[in-house]
Amino acid sequence: MSKPRRRDQRDVEAYLGIQRPLNEARVAALHKYVNFVDATFPTSVILAIDDSDFAYFDEAKRELVMSNVRRGNDRPDIAISNLCRVIDGQHRIAGLENFKGKDFQVMTAIFVGIDIADQAYIFATVNLEQTKVRKSLAFDLFELSRTRSPYKTCHNVAVALDRVVESPLHQRIKRLGGATPGRDRETITQSTVVDSLVRYISPEPKVDRDLLLRGQELPLADTDTLKRFCLRNLFIKGDDVAIARIVQNYFDAVRATWPAAWDDFGQGAMLNKTNGFRALMSIFGRVYTFVTAPGNMVPRSKFEEVFKRSKFKDADFTTDTFKPGTSGEAKLRNELLAQLDLPSGG
Incomplete structure (x- = not known):
């Protein structure tokens, strides 16, 4: 799987008319947190793949196959770093850059072939309608x-x-x-x-x-x-x-x-x-x-x-x-x- 596109490319935020840059203090805290013995991210990182030609579900293997080679072609059509866009989870991804262990499992929800309006709706639902725990x-x-x-x-x-x-x-x-x-x-x-x-x-x-x-x-x-x-x-x-x-x-x-x-x-x-x-x-x-x-x-x-x-x-x-x-x-x-x-x- 490719490394998803970072949030400095804010297509969704531009569509909504908002801006959410990385909070460096939060990233620094996550750099420590991901190395704690019981560290976990209980909610999904949400990704989007704009073009359904770059992803398909293999029924036989029960796997989602993603590639930067469009189906039917034999050479890459886009950079691998541009395959996915992060809808939600930018800070968790940045925090994992300092992970020192062998494996860190992250639940991921991937939406394939949805347009920018649908991506913006998901973004707004996840980020703007949450009830904060006291x-x-x-x-x-x-x-x-x-x-x-x-x-x-x-x-x-x-x-x-x-x-x-x-x-x-x-x-x-x-x-x-x-x-x-x-x-x-x-x-x-x-x-x-x-x-x-x-x-x-x-x-x-x-x-x-x-x-x-x-x-x-x-x-x-x-x-x-x-x-x-x-x-x-x-x-x-x-x-x-x-x-x-x-x-x-x-x-x-x-x-x-x-x-x-x-x-x-x-x-x-x-x-x-x-x-x-x-x-x-x-x-x-x-x-x-x-x-x-x-x-x-x-x-x-x-x-x-x-x-x-x-x-x-x-x-x-x-x-x-x-x-x-x-x-x-x-x-x-x-x-x-x-x-x-x-x-x-x-």
């Missing part, structure tokens, strides 16, 4: 995994913080990214919790997962690595309970320092919502490594001593002061760091 739901599926991974650990921590009655995040986490029936105080999504926590556990969560799936042990992190990934060795040792307890104690200290703001679910409140949570988690590493060495347990009181340095009052945590979006999050983060007077790093 990230929180994707993280929730890690619960079913038998193998440890940074994302599974962070999922377990999020679930524990949501379930434990004493937790300051009790029933405040949207487990599947949407509101849970009967609960009206879910202010942050599970994906927000997982994304905010995993940054302290692993520099490359997918690589860690792949190594663990292969049965390899992760080496304990050195001192320099722990400056950025302060919970990494607890994860490597399998002590998810300690990670959950530390994070719970951290937010217990937040609740004890600013109780009215933490329990304010009204319009304009922000400390217990996404912006406030993300800002607090963005300084977690600095606070944690200020009060102890990475891997140690920290009681609420130690975190509370740090937060008591802040001049913020409960009434300060509003969307008027800290605007919705990344600007408000960054402002709260920077002002907290300045008031807490923590060493750099973490």
